[in-house]
Amino acid sequence: MTPLDQKINTHFPGLVVRKDLVRTVKGNAIVPSYVLEYLLGQYCATSDEATIQTGIETVKEILRKHYVHRNEAGLVRSNIKEKGRYKVIDKISVALNEKADVYEAEFSNLGIKRVLVDSGTVKTH
Structure with a gap:
């Protein structure tokens, strides 16, 4: 992670969304991007890779349980x-x-x- 990315995460906790994670989580799902971005901002707004992976699994579980197809x-x-x-x-x-x-x-x-x-x-x- 670049120093700029670290600074952004420090000053805007919970608001930074990595767009590459949106593509990773979305896959072939019909979920709107803004829903994914909101959830990823809640659970993956950090620079720690282990926390990000746990957050991705949490987001997938939330979508599986609560998103209405x-x-x-x-x-x-x-x-x-x-x-x-x-x-x-x-x-x-x-x-x-x-x-x-x-x-x-x-x-x-x-x-x-x-x-x-x-x-x-x-x-x-």
């Missing part, structure tokens, strides 16, 4: 129904339903629509 949406919905709660990584859009005066979310890959969202959550995010 469209062809697995039914299984994930079933898990949500059975467990009552389930963490997912998916693209969410929120819109105001003017007739009912409520915010409703739509999960892109999961295929769930009209999920009520508190206005405080919308303002926060």
Whole structure:
């Protein structure tokens, strides 16, 4: 690692993403790059190779457990129904339903629509 890379890691901990790791983790997966970059920034933002390898395995495990693929949406919905709660990584859009005066979310890959969202959550995010 160059002195510049070390300096950047020192001053911006948890924010540095090595783009070569994005390509390594992504492979043939259909995961958006920004999702990978966020996770790699959380678990691999260091200069220590052992920590990076552990972080890569952690990222792969998180994606395996929580990223929703469209062809697995039914299984994930079933898990949500059975467990009552389930963490997912998916693209969410929120819109105001003017007739009912409520915010409703739509999960892109999961295929769930009209999920009520508190206005405080919308303002926060």
